[in-house]
Amino acid sequence: MDVDGGGGGAAQEEAERRMEGEVRRAVEEAKELQDAAATRVAAASGEEQSMRQRTVALDSTIRRLRASVGAQAVGGLLDPKVAERLEEELQRARCIVADGDASSFLPSKAQGGFVRMFLGPINVRASRKEVQLKVKEEYNSYRDRTALLFLIFPSALLVLRSWLWDGCFPAFPVQLYQAWLLLLYTGLALRENILSINGSDIRPWWIYHHYCAMIMALVSLTWEIKGQPNCAQKQRGVQLFLQWAIMQGVAMLLQNRYQRQRLYTRIALGKAKRMDVVWGETAGVDGQLWLLCPILFIMQGFEAYVGFLLLQTALVGVTSEWQVIFCGILLVLMAVGNFANTVQTLLAKSRFKAKMKRTKGKQELD
Template identity: 60%
Template sequence: MTSGCGNRGIEPKGGAEMEESIEDRVASLAKSCRSLKEAASAHSSRWQHEADTLSKQAINHVSTLKKLQVDVGSASEKDEIDQQTADKLEEELYRARTMLYNGEVSSLLPAKANGVFLRMLLGPTNVRATLKDGRYKVKEEYNAYRDRTALMFLAFPVILLVLKNKIWNGCFPALPVQVYQAWLLFFYTSLALRENILRVNGSDIRPWWVYHHYCAMVMALVSLTWGHPSCIRKQQGVQLFLGWAVMQGVAMLLQNRYQRRRLYTRIALGKAGRMDVVWGETAGVKGQLGILYPLLFILQGFQFFIGILLLKTAIVEDKSEWQIVVCGLLLVLMACGNFINTVATLVAKAKIKSKMNKKSK
């Protein structure tokens, strides 16, 4: 017992020194954090000042570039310079534009404002990537998403059409059709969201293809409210639409396979930017025009036919649903818009080919 009492009476060695040591370490850490904060603030201020200076230079260069593009075009039209000189100047300006809008310089340019669609879904969130690697990852994710969904876009209607004859005795049940329509709504919404983010990050997606997906979103949403697809009144329209979807899925697979290769080639040649993507249902490559473009025109004609059929049904029937009219109008609008943009792409390609032939001569 004596030994135990004696042990309790002895203070641990180094207790005060340990407490003081901990206090010193905490004080040292706090002082180091303050120094680091001040250094980071100074660095941030210097970086912001340099970024502002470079941003002003980039904006001035873009303004000069646009003015020179107009001047070269005007001089060429007035025959103040020959065509060969004009082509060389345009190539130089294109290379200058590529340097401004691709790579690190593009992050110094003012970002495009979020559109209404992005503001509705995400609010005022800044979706522009500050680093070029981040922007490229956004683009690659968009391409990967298109590859994944192209297979589903083809497989979903094929399965429904097969099951109709094998299991459902020639009549689509309501639930599978509504599940497909819900998937279309999700697909077009996510596609439009990704495309809006790509445009904010400097991609060249034509506005029409984003509007096209808005129309497809509305049509899928309206179709969900249509009710049960009666075998007597609505099965023909559903079957025609599924047939069109199968053709569309085949076209998407062809585009994703061939157009991606062409885009990579154009980027390697300096004729396209790293953030550029395939333009919806238009861009083609040499060797595929004989397959892809006829398929696209057939698709557009089929889409127009389904829209007219729905509108005709709404006119003939006394008690037709409002969904028939809306879906018919949207199909006609999308078919006409797709046709106009496809023809515009063909005309642009013909002009480029003609210019290249003149240069070779």
């Protein structure tokens, strides 16, 4: 028995020594790995800082050269054709820097309070270009889905109002739609802020427009939906707003179909970045603009009309709640802002086309 016990003790000691040796080797390997990783991170940090300085310096040089080319072209020191060619080459260089992996070394835009309110103080700037492009593709997919819902949701409400609800909207379906609008515009504004931080060229007005739309949707949730008597008169603003939403859905579908193809062409020519996005009036060839612009202007006019109608119903005492006045003012402001932004973009496109025609005419004369 003592022999067996001694043999068992020796086997136990051997197993303990073997296990302790394996654990010691694992601990040593962890320390070596940590030291190697720390050395690697320090070296990468130094390389990253050097790349950041080079990228910022090159970006500054490109901006300085573009300003110099423009000034010399205006002063007559450069031939217009040469100046235009140099401008295109500098723009292509700018797109290479801003659209490639080097873009992660450029200073990022300040993260606004809207993103911090929802996500906290985290950095949403993607360091890899493929991650940035996935964010953009998800944004485009979100717009595609919401365009269809913009058509389906209000259309269903209007049809049910005529067929099932005897010309009078119940409160719950309308408030459900308003809650969906709040979710929709919050999602759009959040995605657009993140895209802007990652180098997209989204115009600030569209983000502000969605802020206004969010506030309007939130306020409309507290707006009591009046029923009988005089239901049709009291809900006239709701009916027109749903009709305007259908028009907006049609415009969004046209934008998503035509304008994205135009952006791909501009990216291939080096005149736009892969992170850029488009809205209805910001890109497109002449045929597309002839189709989109009337729809956009009609939609903006109808939006203003709905806003004025809500203000009128409040002034004559049909529905005098503060929500009616507030939503009416917001709709008018958004319509004016959309109209001004559309006109500004069309004027810029007109000036650019006139410049291209003058350059082409000079080339033909030469």
